[in-house]
Amino acid sequence: MVPKFVTAIVCSLTLTYGSEVGPGFPKANYVFNEIHNSARQFGSSLNHNGMAFFIATIPAGTEFYHGTGSAIPVNGMEWLAFEPEHALVFARPGSNRMDLPRNRKSKSAETHDKEFRRNVQEAGSDIQEIAKQTSTDPDNKSLAHGFLHTYRTKHSLRLLYIDGASAAKSDKGTLDLQDLVLLHYNPLYKSQLRNVTEVGEDHIRAARMCRMANERWQGQINGFLRMEAGFEVILCNFEKDLDTVRISQAKGIVGPPGMIADGPAYFKAIAARYHGIGGERVKLDYDNYISLFTYPGVTYVDDTGRPRVDNASTSIEDVLEALDDMVLSEYNTAAASVNWQAVVDMVVAKYADRIENLASGSISTLKEFKTEAERPLRHFIDYSDRNRAEEILRCKEHSVPWKSRHSNATAARAILEVNDIICRALFSITRAETGTLADGVSVARSLQKYLAWTEWKKCKGCNANEFCFVPTWPVGSAEDFEHPRCVSDVRKVGRDYWGGYSSKQRRPDTDVVPDVLSRFRERPNGSCKAGTIFDLRPACLIS
Helix, strand or coil, X not given: CCCHHHHHHXXXXXXXXXXXXXXXXXXXXXXXXXXXXXXXXXXXXXXXXXXXXXXXXXXXXXXXXXXXXXXXXXXXXXXXXXXXXXXXXXXXXXXXXXXXXXXXXXXXXXXXXXHHHHHHHHHCHHHHHHHHHCCCCCCCCCCCCCEEEEEEECCCEEEEEEXXXXXXXXCCCCXXXXXXXXXXXXXXXXXXXXXXXXXXXXXXXHHHHHHHHHHHCCCCCCEEEEEECXXXXXXXCHXXXXXXXXXXXXXXXXXXXXXXXXXXXXXXXXXXXXXXXCCCCCEECCCCCEEHHHCCCXXXXXXXXXXXXXXXXXXXXXXXXXXXXXXXXXXCCXXXXXXXXXXXXXXXXXXXXXXHHHHCCCCCCHHHHHHHHHHHHHHHCCCXXXXXHHHHHHXXXXXXXXXHCCCCCHHHHXXXXXXXXXXXXXXXXXXXXXXXXXXXXXXHHHHXXXXXXXXXXXXXXXXXXXXXXXXXXXXXXXXXXXXXEEECCHHHCCCCCCCCCCCCCCECCCCCCCCCHHHECCCCCCCCCCCCCCCCCHHHECC
C-alpha cells in the first residue's frame, strides 16, 4: 500500500510540465521559473517560449554596439548588441538585416541589393519608412570592409523586455508574445510578406512595435529588449537616444552575410551572459511585470510540452490593457521594485543540490534519506515544541522580504506558493513513519519534475577553452537541449533543434481576429478607414 504522505504530495503536484498546482496560485512553477531565468541567456534558451513582459531600465552612459556595412551613423530604428562580438557578426560589406537570405547561401552584393529593394517594395509602408530613415552609403565606399559602431546612451532608456528567446525566428513559439499579443490587432499577413525573408519580416515586426511604442504608448518606451544568440535592443530612434562614440573598420571577412566568422569568440561571449547581462546594464521591474500565466485561457501547452499563446483567447485584450497600464504608469521604475529574481536565486541555491541528491537514487538507506531531507529544514524547527503548521509557515516565508510576505504582486505570490510545495514535500519525507526509500525517492523526483529548474541542466567541469553549450538560436540539437555539454567548437554541434522558420504564425488573409472590424471607427479627418488592418494605428481602436 502506498503511504499517505506519498499519495498526498504526488497528487498535489500533478507533475506534468506547466501543470496547475494547488489552490493558491495555478502555474506558480511557471512564474517562478520565468523570474529566475529572465534576462539570462542559459535559462531563457531552455525556456525559450517566454510568456512575460517586463519594464527594463538601462542607465545613461551605457555603451552598445552595432555592426553594419556602412561607416555612417544610424538614424531611426535599428538593432543594438550588448556585446561587441555579437555586433561583429553583422560588421561586413553589404550587411543589412533586411536582406539576409533564408537559405544562407553566398550571394553577390548585386543580388543582395536586388533582394533588399524587392523586400522594401513588397513589405508595404512599414518598412519603406524605415528604409528611408536607415543610413546608406551613397558613394559605395563601405564595400571593402564592415564597420563596428559604438554608441552611448544619452539618458536612461525605458524598454519593454520580451521574455524568452524572443528574437529567435522559429516556429516553436518564440515569437508568440510579439506576433500574437503585441501585434494582435496589427498582424503579419502572408500575402503581404510572400517574398520577404525572415530577417526582413523581423524588421517589419520591429517597425510595427516601435509604432506601437510611439503612438499607443506615447513614446514612454524607447525600444524593446530581446534575446537570440546574445541580448539585443531594438531601439526606435538612434539619433534621439544615442551619442556616437566611434565607428571602427572591422577586420575583413570572407563569407556570406550572417556567417559567424569567429565562432569561439562569439559563443564564449554569449556564455559569459548565461547568468545575466552583467554590469548592472539592465534592471527589470519585478513588482509590476505581466505574466500571461496569470490570465486564464491565454496560454496552453503544445504537444511538445511547451507553453504557447492561444490566439483565439478573448483574454488577450486584458493582457494588452494591462500592458498599457504598466507602460504608462509613472510608478514603474526598476529602482523601486523588489529584486524578486535575487529572492528566487536564494531559494534555488538553498534547495537545488539537495533535491537533486534526493532524486538521484544514490542514497542507500531510508534513515540517511530522511536525514538529508531534514538538513535544509532544521532552522525552521523548535525540537522542544514541534508544530508542523508553524514549521511549514517559517519555511514558506524564508527568503521572502518581511514587508512583502502578504503582497499581491505576481512574483511574491508565486515564490510563496513554490516555497510552500517544497516545504511540504520535504517535511512529509522527514515525518514519514511507514514509507519506504523508494517512496521517498518518488516524491523527490516528482518535486524535481514540477520545479523544472534549469539549474539542473548546467554543465559541470568545462575546461578553460570550453563553454557549456545549450541550443541557442539558430544552432543546437535536440540532444543538446536535453543534455547540455561542454564544447570548444560550435561547428561540431547539431543544427536540428530549431528547425526551419516557415512563418506559420503569419495569418492568412481570411484569418481575421474575431470582431476586429467592429473595433475600428472612422475618424473625422478620415485618417482611420475601416478595414485597414495592415496599417492599423492604435488611435483607430475603439477603447
